Amino acid sequence: MSSQPPALEMRGIRKSFAGNIVLEHVNLTARSGEALALVGENGAGKSTLMKILAGVHQPDDGEILLDGTVVKFARPADALAAGVAMIYQELSLAPHLTVAENIFLGREPLQSATFGLINQRDLNARAQKLLDEYGFKLDPKMRVGRLSAADRQLVEITRAASSHTGDSRRVIVMDEPTSSLTDREVEELFRLIRDLKKRGMAIIYISHRLEELPEIADQLTILRDGHAVYNGRWGEIGTDEMIRHMAGRALKEIFPPRKAQIGDVKLRVTDLSRPPKFQHVSFNARAGEVVGIAGLAGAGRTELVEAIFGATPADSGQVEINSEPFTAIHPNASVKRGLSLLTEDRKRTGLCLNLPLSTNVTLANVGALVQGGRLQRKVELNATTNYIQKLSIRPPSPGKAVGRLSGGNQQKSLLARWLFAESRVFLLDEPTRGVDVAARAEIYREINELAEAGAAVVMVSSDLPELLGMADRILVMRRGRLVAELNARQTTQEEVLKHAALEE
C-alpha cells in the first residue's frame, strides 16, 4: 500500500435508536478501484451504517474521512455533493415520473438555465444512451410506477452509477442491488461494477447472496450485532467461516430435506392470459408440492401470480382451487378461499410500515382475533410472538413499527402474515428477498413444513440455487409464456437459464 489515504474511512461509528445500540465502534475502509463486500445477518446494522455515510442518519460518535479529510454530512445532499452516491435497499424512486426523469432527477439537462426549461428529448436520449451502455433493457419514457421491482432496481443503479461527473464521485454504495434481479441482469451489473472500479471508484456492496461476491469483491467487512467482527482482504477466509462470523455459529445445511406426501391437485391454472404480460399459461400445483417458477425479469412471473391471486385479474382463462372453479376478482375472495400471495414489493403492496409488527402479522386474518365483536389483544400478541420465534424476527418486539425493522426482518414479518392466515395454497414471489443465509434456511424449513402439512406452494424466484434446492418442479417463463417444465432434481442452472433466455 502506498501512502495515499483510502477513498473512504469510517472510524469508531456508534449509533443508537431510542436507546437501542445498533452500531458500536465500527471501522470500515474502502479503497478507490476496489469493491468492499459488506455482509452480516438481518438487522446487523449494514443499512444503518451506510445511511450514516449517505447523510440520512447522524452518528452518535465517530468520524468519516474522504481521501483522508474529515467530513460531516448533515443531509443526503451534502453526501451527494461530496461524491457519495447510494442505492437504497428499499427503492426510492418517484413513481409518477418516467425512467429518464428519475435517472436525472435533480440534475436535468436544461434547455434554458434561466427559466429552468427541461429538454425532454435530450433527457430521453441521454437516458437511452446510459441504459444501452449498461446493457439494461428499459424504455426511458416508461413511468416508473409501472415497472416491476427488478426494473426499478435497474433504474436506481443507473441513477447512482451515472451520477459521477469527472472525478467528483468517489464512493458508490449498493445496498442489496441484486435482491430482485435475475442472473442475467446481475451479470450486467457486475460488468458495470468492474467498469466503475476501473474508473477509480470505491464500491461498497451489500448482499446476502454470498455466492455472487467472489466475482467482484476485493475486501470484506463482516458486521454482527452492530460490531465489525472481521475486516480483511477477500478470500482470506472461506464461506463457512464467513457464515460463522455472521451468525456466531456454524450453519448445518441451507436446504433442509422435505418429507412431503404429494397429493391431489390444489391449484389448477388453465390457459390464463393477460397480454402482453403473460399468455396461455397452464400448470397445476399439488398438495405437498413446491413448484418453482423461473424466468428473467420481465418474463411475466409477478404478473401471473398477481392474476391468480386477483390483485390484477386476468383477461381470460380459468383457475381452480381444490377442483372448484374460482374467479379471482379481488384478493378478498382469494384469501377466503385459502389462497395467499406474498408480494414481491413489500413496501408498496406488502406492509403498513408505520403500524406495529403485530398488526402487520395479523392483517390478513383479523377475523381470527375477534371474539364477541372485540379484537383480542392477547390472541394477537401470542400469535405474533409465536412467529417472531419461529422465523427469528429481530428485534422481537411485537409493538415496534414494522418500518423500523431491517429489510430482511420486514420480509419475515410479511411471510408470517400468510402463515397466520392459514392458507392452503401459497404463491410466494421472491420469498427470501433480502433475507440472510441463516434466516433463509429457517424460511425454507417453514416452507417445507407447509408442504408436509399438505399445502401447495408456488415459488417465484430469481435465485436459481434456491429454486433448485427447494422446488420439486421448475417452470420456466419467457416473455409471458411457459416454455419449459423441468424436474428440479435432475436439472441444472445452465439448463434453466438456457430456456429462460433462448432466442435473445
Next chain:
Amino acid sequence: MSDWLKRFLPFLSLIALCAIIPLAEYFILGHDSKFLTAGNLAAIARQTAVITIMAMGMTMVMVSGGIDLSVGSIVGLSSVVGAMAMASGTPVLGGFLICLAVGAACGWLNGAAVNLLKIPAFIVTLGGMGIYRGLGLYICDGNAVVGLPQSAGYLAEKTFLGFIPLPLLIVIAIALIVHFVLSQTQLGRYCYAMGSNLEAARYAGIRVSRYQIMYYAILGALSGLAGAIETSRTVTGQPNGGEGYELNVIAAVVIGGGSLSGGQGTVVGTIIGSLIMGVLANGGNLLQISPFIQKIVIGAVIVLAVTFDEFQRRRVESTEA
C-alpha cells in the same frame, strides 16, 4: 422522547390554556375567573358538542386516508329536510331520525363516488360541499324552515342535574363508541391499515372500497346528527346551518394528532383538539380579545399542528430500513 411529545403535546397545550386563561382574567381584567365556573364550562361543552360529534366521524375517515369537505353542507341539508318533515306533522323523534338518514345517505354517496370515480376524496367532497348546500337551499327556497313544534327544542335544550346539557351526553356516548370501534374492532383495525398503506391492505384481502364507504357513511350520519342538534337549538330548519364547520372539524382532528396522510389519529386526540379550539374561542371572548384576532390565532394553531405532524412523518420515513 419525541414520540412521547407527539402523544401528549395536544393535552399539555389544553392544560396550559386552562391555566393561562383564569390567570389572565385575574391579572389583566382584575376579577375572579369566570372561565372556571360550571356554567361557563357547560357552555363550552355545548358550543363544541356539534363539532366534536362530527370530528369523531372525521377521525375515522381521516385515519383511513380520506377526507370529507362536505360535512358542513350535510348539516344544512339534513336540518332542512328533518325540519320540513317535522313542520308537516312527523313526530319530533322521527324528524331527528330523518336528519340522521339524510346525513348517512350523503356520506354513503361521498364514499361511493370516491371509490367509483377514483378521484381524490378532496375533490369529490369539494363537489359534494356545493351540491348538498345547493340542494338544501333549493328545497326550502333559501328560507329557514319554521313551524316546528316546541318540543323540537328538547334535543339541544334538555339538561340533566340542572347543568349537564344533553348534547354533552351524546358527545360522550359517541366518543366512547368510536373509541371502542377504532381501538377494539375489525372495522377500526382496517381503518388504520388502509390509511397506512391502501395497496397493502387490498393485497391482504381487505375489501377496501366497502370499508371506505362505511367510514364515510358513519361520518355522514354523525353530520346528520349534528344537523338534528342545530335544528333543535334554533327550532327551525337552517339551510345555511353548518357553514364552515368542515374546517373546524378537520382542524380538531389535525390538532389532536390526526394525520392528513392517513394512518394516524385517535378519539382522545380529536376531543382534545376540539376542546382546544372551543377553549380558545371562549377564553378569547372572556378576555375581550377581538374575534378577528381569535381567527388569526386559531389559524396559526392549525398550521403549527400540521407542521408538527409533517415533521414527525418525515422523521419516520427517513428511518425506514
